[in-house]
Amino acid sequence: MTVTLPTWLPEIPAEQACPPAFVTVSGAHLYGFPSADSDVDLRGVHVLPLEQVAGLRTGEETVTRSWIRHGVEVDLVTHDLAKFCRLLLRRNGYVLEQLLSPLVVVTSPVHQEMAATVPGCLTRHHSHHYLGFARTQWRLFERSGELKPLLYTFRVLLTGIHLMRTGVLVADLTRLTGLVAGAPPYLADLMAAKRSAEHGLLPADAPDPARLAHDVTRLTAELEEARDASALPEVATSGEALHDLVVRTRLAAV
Numbered sequence: 001m002t003v004t005l006p007t008w009l010p011e012i013p014a015e016q017a018c019p020p021a022f023v024t025v026s027g028a029h030l031y032g033f034p035s036a037d038s039d040v041d042l043r044g045v046h047v048l049p050l051e052q053v054a055g056l057r058t059g060e061e062t063v064t065r066s067w068i069r070h071g072v073e074v075d076l077v078t079h080d081l082a083k084f085c086r087l088l089l090r091r092n093g094y095v096l097e098q099l100l101s102p103l104v105v106v107t108s109p110v111h112q113e114m115a116a117t118v119p120g121c122l123t124r125h126h127s128h129h130y131l132g133f134a135r136t137q138w139r140l141f142e143r144s145g146e147l148k149p150l151l152y153t154f155r156v157l158l159t160g161i162h163l164m165r166t167g168v169l170v171a172d173l174t175r176l177t178g179l180v181a182g183a184p185p186y187l188a189d190l191m192a193a194k195r196s197a198e199h200g201l202l203p204a205d206a207p208d209p210a211r212l213a214h215d216v217t218r219l220t221a222e223l224e225e226a227r228d229a230s231a232l233p234e235v236a237t238s239g240e241a242l243h244d245l246v247v248r249t250r251l252a253a254v
Contacts, residue, residue, distance in 0.1 A: 003025075003029050003034065003103060005025060005029065005040065005103065006040065006069075006070065006072055008069065008070065009025075009040070009042070009105050010105055010106060012042065012074070012076065012105070013044075013105060013106040016046065016063070016076075016078070017063075018046035018047060018048060018049075018059070018063070018078075018080075019046065019047060020044050020045060020046050020047075020078060020106055020108075021044070021045040021046070021047055021081060021108050021110040021111050021114070021249075022044050022045055022099075022104070022105075022106060022107050022108060022110070022111035022114075023042050023043070023044035023076075023078070023104075023105040023106045024042070024043055024044060024098055024099075024101035024103055024104050024105060025040060025041065025042060025043075025101060025103035025104075025105065026041045026042070026043045026094075026097065026098050026101060026103075027039070027040075027041030027075075028041075028148075028194075028198075029041070029103060030097065030101050030103055030171050030172065031151070031152070031155050031171055031172060031173055032155075032172040032173040032174035032175070032191065033151055033173060033174075033191040033194045033195060034195065035194060035195050035196065035197055035198040035200075036195065036196065036197075037197065037198045038198050039072070039073035039074065039075055040072055040073070040074050040075070041075050041077075042074065042075065042076040042077070042105065043076075043077055043078070043098040043101075044076075044077075044078045044079075044098070044105075044106075045078055045079055045080070045081050045084045045110075045111070045114075046063060046078045046079070046080060046081070047080065047081050047110070047249060047250075047253065048060075048061075048080045048081075049253060050250050050251070050253060053080075053082075053250065059080070060080075061079060061080045061082075061083045062077065062078070062079050062080070062083065063076075063077070063078050064076070064077050065077075079095075081110070081245075081246055081249055081250075082246050084099075084114075085114070085242040085243075085245070085246055088114070088117070088118075088121045088236075088238070088242065089121060089236045089238065089239055089242065091123065091125040091126045091128055091129050092126075092129060093126055093129040093130055093133070093156075093159070093160075093169075094129075096118065096121065096122075096126070096169055097159075097169065097171045099111075099114055099115055099118065100115060100118060100169055100171075101171070110245065110249055113245055114242070114245065117238040117241050117242055117245075118169075118238075119167070119238075120236060120237040120238030120241065121236045121238045122163070122167060122169075122232050122233075122236070123232055123233055123234060123235060123236055124164065124227050124230040124232040124233070124234065125234070126160070126163060126164075126232075127160055127163075127164055127223060127224070127226070127227035127230075129160075130156045130157065130159060130160030130163075130223060131160065131220065131223060131224070133152075133156045134153050134156045134157050134160075134216070134220065134223075137149040137150075137152040137153040137156065138150075138153045138216055141153060145201050145202055146199055146200065146201055146202070147190060147193060147194045147200050147201065147202055147203075148194065148198065148199060148200075150190065150202065150212065151173065151187075151190060151191060151194055153216055154173065154183075154184065154187060154215075154216070154219070155171070155173045155176065157216070157219040157220060157222075157223055158173065158176040158177070158179075158180045158183055158219065159171055159176060160223045160226070160227075161180050161219065161222055161223045161226050162176060162179055162180050163232075164223065164226035164227050164229075164230040164232065165226050165230070167231070167232055173187065173191060174188075174191065182218070182219070182222065184207075184215045186206070186207050189203075189206075190203075190206060193206075
């Protein structure tokens with residue numbers, strides 16, 4: 001899917017107090033089904049100066065900002081480099097998707113070096129992230145009837161299945177429907193409906209709830225089977241490389 005983003009996004013990283021190592025676009029734009037009224041979710045890494053890490057007065061490990069710019073809601077969250085690297089070494093799919101997002105606002109050699117460590121960060125336990133995320137979004141869909149959590153449910157299940165089978169992370173649902181055998185054929189129509197309204201309800205001509213529940217149950221089982229058969233390791237192996245990157249990056253700024 002071709003994503004249209006505001007032309008002023010590259011101005012935002014330079015306005016932050018700490019220089020970002022990278023900022024990418026996440027959320028519905030990354031997942032392939034943004035709406036006309038979707039906000040822009042920016043995620044990334046900032047680098048705290050050494051004196052805000054080694055001293056008694058420490059800087060913010062996580063910076064969160066939300067504001068309206070030219071009529072568009074912007075949500076920015078960045079983590080300090082060390083915190084982000086710690087998250088990378090856990091079964092955290094969010095940070096993997098943010099790091100590898102093809103929708104790059106600003107990058108750097110640090111960003112590229114972090115991305116190069118991803119193969120050593122992947123484990124079969126990332127399946128737990130996607131299984132848990134799917135359960136949460138499915139329950140939200142059952143309560144609200146909105147398309148957004150339903151599409152999130154299918155997106156994370158298909159991302160998890162593809163990751164467990166291939167070791168490759170794909171977050172775009174428009175791509176996943178062609179990559180994962182058994183992806184429901186009606187997802188393209190649901191994504192098209194979602195693009196007209198961020199919080200739109202399930203269309204009247206959508207599959208009935210019983211079929212949706214059946215497909216979610218089926219894909220959940222497929223993800224569990226893919227996890228059990230996955231060639232991905234039990235433990236991440238990029239810890240030393242990420243530690244070295246954090247130390248070198250901190251000292252380079254002195």
